[in-house]
Amino acid sequence: MDKEFITRGLRRSSTGRFLLWILPWAALLVFGLYCAGLCLVKGLNQTNMDNRFAFGLWIFLDLTVIALGAGAFLTGFLLYILKIDELHAVINSAVVIGVVCYSGAVAALMVDVGQPLRSWFTFWYPNVHSMLTEVTFCISCYLTVLLIEYLPIVLRNRKLHDVPSFLVFEHKLHNLVYVLAGVGTFLSFFHQGSLGGLYGVLRGRPFAFREGLAVWPSTFFLFILSAAAVGPSFILLTTKLVETLSRKRLVRPAVYRLLARVSGLLLSVYVLAKTVDTLVWINRTSPGSGFEAWQYYSWKPFGTWILFAEIVVFGLLPALVMLTPRLRMHTGWLVTAAAMACCGVALNRFVMTVQTLALPTLSFDSFVSYYPSWQEIGTFLAVVAYGVLVYSFSFRYFSLFPEERELRLEAAAREEETALAGRY
Amino acid sequence: MLPWIYGFNWGAGHIIFLGAFYAVLTAVAATIVSAVVRSRRALLADQAEAIRWHSDFESLPACDRVCRHVLTGEFLERQCPHAFDCRECETHAKLIERHPLARVPEQEEDAFGMAFPLDRFYHRGHTWARLEKDGTVLVGLDELGARLLGTPDALRLPQPGERVHANGAAFHARRRDADVRVVCPVDGEVVETGSAERGWYLRVKPDRSGPMAFRHLLRGTEIKPWIQREMERLQLALTAEGAAPALADGGVPVADIAAAYPAADWDAVCGEMFLEG
Numbered sequence: 024m025d026k027e028f029i030t031r032g033l034r035r036s037s038t039g040r041f042l043l044w045i046l047p048w049a050a051l052l053v054f055g056l057y058c059a060g061l062c063l064v065k066g067l068n069q070t071n072m073d074n075r076f077a078f079g080l081w082i083f084l085d086l087t088v089i090a091l092g093a094g095a096f097l098t099g100f101l102l103y104i105l106k107i108d109e110l111h112a113v114i115n116s117a118v119v120i121g122v123v124c125y126s127g128a129v130a131a132l133m134v135d136v137g138q139p140l141r142s143w144f145t146f147w148y149p150n151v152h153s154m155l156t157e158v159t160f161c162i163s164c165y166l167t168v169l170l171i172e173y174l175p176i177v178l179r180n181r182k183l184h185d186v187p188s189f190l191v192f193e194h195k196l197h198n199l200v201y202v203l204a205g206v207g208t209f210l211s212f213f214h215q216g217s218l219g220g221l222y223g224v225l226r227g228r229p230f231a232f233r234e235g236l237a238v239w240p241s242t243f244f245l246f247i248l249s250a251a252a253v254g255p256s257f258i259l260l261t262t263k264l265v266e267t268l269s270r271k272r273l274v275r276p277a278v279y280r281l282l283a284r285v286s287g288l289l290l291s292v293y294v295l296a297k298t299v300d301t302l303v304w305i306n307r308t309s310p311g312s313g314f315e316a317w318q319y320y321s322w323k324p325f326g327t328w329i330l331f332a333e334i335v336v337f338g339l340l341p342a343l344v345m346l347t348p349r350l351r352m353h354t355g356w357l358v359t360a361a362a363m364a365c366c367g368v369a370l371n372r373f374v375m376t377v378q379t380l381a382l383p384t385l386s387f388d389s390f391v392s393y394y395p396s397w398q399e400i401g402t403f404l405a406v407v408a409y410g411v412l413v414y415s416f417s418f419r420y421f422s423l424f425p426e427e428r429e430l431r432l433e434a435a436a437r438e439e440e441t442a443l444a445g446r447y
Numbered sequence: 448m449l450p451w452i453y454g455f456n457w458g459a460g461h462i463i464f465l466g467a468f469y470a471v472l473t474a475v476a477a478t479i480v481s482a483v484v485r486s487r488r489a490l491l492a493d494q495a496e497a498i499r500w501h502s503d504f505e506s507l508p509a510c511d512r513v514c515r516h517v518l519t520g521e522f523l524e525r526q527c528p529h530a531f532d533c534r535e536c537e538t539h540a541k542l543i544e545r546h547p548l549a550r551v552p553e554q555e556e557d558a559f560g561m562a563f564p565l566d567r568f569y570h571r572g573h574t575w576a577r578l579e580k581d582g583t584v585l586v587g588l589d590e591l592g593a594r595l596l597g598t599p600d601a602l603r604l605p606q607p608g609e610r611v612h613a614n615g616a617a618f619h620a621r622r623r624d625a626d627v628r629v630v631c632p633v634d635g636e637v638v639e640t641g642s643a644e645r646g647w648y649l650r651v652k653p654d655r656s657g658p659m660a661f662r663h664l665l666r667g668t669e670i671k672p673w674i675q676r677e678m679e680r681l682q683l684a685l686t687a688e689g690a691a692p693a694l695a696d697g698g699v700p701v702a703d704i705a706a707a708y709p710a711a712d713w714d715a716v717c718g719e720m721f722l723e724g
Contacts, residue, residue, distance in 0.1 A: 031714060031715055031718040031724070032712075032715040032718055032719065147452075151452065151454045151461060152454060157464070160468055164471050164472070164475070171475065171478070171479065184499075184502075188490060190498060190499055190502065191486045191490055191494070191495055191498055192482060192483070194486075194489075194498045194501075195481075195482045195486045196482040199481060202474060202477075203475070206474050210471060213467075238460075429508035429509065429510075431687050432508055432510075432687050432719075435686040436686075439682065439683065
C-alpha cells in the first residue's frame with residue numbers, strides 16, 4: 024500500500040505487519056501522554072518527587088538518553104571533520120537516534136519543569152548564575168541542529184525526492200552539513216559537560232561535589248568523555264538490534280569493529296580519568312568536606328559494589344573487550360561489550376542523580392528513598408515509545424543505512440556463486 | 448539571554464558565553480540561508496536534473512559506478528569520479544589519445560542474442576544516441592533496456608520544445624510496479640517525439656556537435672564488455688529480488704523479461720539497471 028514511499032530496492036515488511044508492530048508502541052505513547060498530561064495539569068504532586076528529592080526518574084532518563092544520543096555528534100565529527108568515510112554507513116541512523124534522544128529529553132524536561140507555555144522564559148529571563156541555563160541553551164540549539172541534519176534524510180524520501188525544490192534543497196543542505204557537524208560537536212561538548220558540572224558544583228552535596236579546572240568541576244569533563252565513549256556503543260547496539268528485528272544485513276562487520284574501537288578507546292580514557300577522579304575525591308575532596316568516603320557507601324543498597332560495577336564491570340571490562348582485536352571479531356562479544364558500556368553510563372547517571380539526593384548531608388538529615396509514581400513511569404515509557412515510533416517510521420520510509428541495498432546484492436552474488444558451485 | 452536581564456554584567460564570562468551562543472545561532476542561520484539561496488540559484492539555472500543524477504549516482508552500489516576503462520580491462524579497479532560524464536575527465540582524454548578505440552568491421556555487435564548497432568553511441572543507463580544527417584540526434588532504448596521494459600504500461604515523453612540534459616531524464620516509462628526514469632544521453636532541445644514502434648523516442652537538436660558531444664558515451668569495442676557486465680548485473684538484481692538465476696550458459700534473454708519474472712520486485716530491478724537511486 025505504501026510501497027511508493029519506501030526507498031527503491033529496500034525490502035520492508037507489509038503495511039499490516041508494520042501496523043501491528045507500531046500499535047503497542049502507539050498505545051504506550053497514548054498512555055504516557057495521559058500521564059504527562061496529568062503532571063502538567065495537576066502539577067508535580069502527581070509524582071513522588073518533593074523538595075528534598077527534586078530530581079528523579081525523569082532527570083535520570085534525560086541524562087542517560089542525552090549521553091546515549093552523543094553518538095550523533097561524535098559520528099558526525101568523525102565523518103565530516105576527520106573524514107572517516109566508513110561511518111557514512113551509520114550516520115543517518117546516528118542522526119535519527121540523536122533526534123529521538125534529544126527531543127525525548129526535552130519533552131521530559133518540559134513535563135518536569137512544568138508550565139510549557141512559559142518555556143520561552145528560560146531564554147528571555149535566564150538565570151545567568153545557573154549551569155542549567157547553559158544546558159538549556161546548548162540542548163535547544165543542538166536539537167535545532169539535529170533537526171536540520173534530519174531534514175535531508177526526510178527529504179531523500181522517494182516521493183519527496185521527486186519534487187525538484189526538495190531535491191535541490193536537500194542536496195545543497197547536505198553539502199553544508201560539515202558546518203552543522205562542527206557546531207553540533209561544539210554544542211555537545213558544552214552541554215554534556217554542563218550536565219556533569221551541574222552535580223560537581225553542588226557544595227551542599229559532598230557525594231557529588233568535585234574540584235576541577237578553573238570554573239569546571241571534574242564531572243564536567245567526565246560527562247563529556249563518558250557520553251562520547253558510549254555514543255558509538257549505542258549506535259552499534261541499535262544497529263545490531265534493527266538488523267536482528269528486520270532480519271537484514273545493514274552495515275558491514277568492519278563498521279561495527281570501527282565503532283567498537285572508537286568506543287573502546289574513549290571508554291578506556293574515561294575509566295582512567297574516572298579512577299583518578301575517584302581517588303582524588305576519596306583522599307582529598309570528600310575529607311575536605313567533612314565526610315569520609317566510606318560513609319556514603321554505608322547506606323544500603325548503595326554499597327561500594329555500585330562504584331566497582333560502574334568503573335570495573337561496566338567500564339574497564341567492555342573497554343578491554345572492544346580494544347582486543349580477537350574479541351572484536353566476534354559479534355557476540357561486541358554486542359555484549361556495547362550493552363555493558365551503555366548500562367555503565369546509565370548507572371553513572373543514576374548514581375549522580377538518585378544516590379546523590381538520597382544520601383543525608385546534615386546531622387538532622389536522614390537517608391531518603393524514592394520510588395517513581397506510575398505517572399512518572401508512564402511519562403518515561405512515553406519517551407521510550409516515542410523513540411521507537413520515530414525510529415521505526417524513519418527506518419521504513421527513509422534510507423537510514425545507505426549500504427543496505429549493496430549488501431543485499433553482495434548476498435545475492437554469494438548465493439549465486441554457491442548455486443553455481445553446486446551445479447559444477 | 449540579553450544584556451538587560453537581571454544579573455547580567457559585561458564581564459568576560461558573560462561576554463564569552465553570549466559570544467559563543469550568538470556565534471552558534473549565526474552559523475546555523477547562515478547555513479540555512481546559504482542552502483536556500485544556493486537552492487534557488489540552482490533551480491533558476493535549471494540544475495535540478497543534474498543534481499538528481501548526481502544524487503542517484505552516489506546512491507548506486509560501488510560496483511555499478513566503475514569507470515568505463517575497467518570494462519575494457521585498462522584498469523583493474525576504478526570508480527568513476529565524474530558520474531559517467533567523461534567529457535570532463537582528464538584520465539579518459541589521456542587514455543583515448545594514447546589508445547584510440549579499434550575499428551570494428553561489423554555493422555553491429557551481437558551480445559547474448561541482442562543486437563547493438565555500432566552506428567550509435569550508448570549510455571550506461573541503456574539509451575542510445577544516433578547522429579542524423581540533418582544534425583539532429585535520435586534517442587532510443589537499447590535492446591536490453593527494451594527487453595527490460597517490454598511494452599510499457601505508460602510512457603511520459605517530453606513535449607517538442609522542452610530541453611533535455613545529458614544524464615537527466617529523457618522520458619519516463621511505467622511497467623508493472625516500476626516507474627522508470629530513462630536517462631538522456633545528450634543535451635539539447637526536443638524537436639520530435641517517437642515511440643517504441645518507430646524504434647526511437649526522441650529527436651533532439653543537440654547543444655553541441657563534434658566528438659565532444661558524444662565523448663561520455665560508449666561505442667565500438669566498449670559495447671561487448673559493457674553488455675557482458677550488464678548481464679551479470681541483471682542476473683544479480685534478479686537473484687536479489689527473489690528470482691532464480693536468470694541465464695544458463697549460452698542462453699539469451701527473453702523479449703519481455705518483466706513478464707518472465709512476475710514475482711520479482713520489478714521496480715528494484717529497473718532501478719538497478721537504469722541507474723536510478
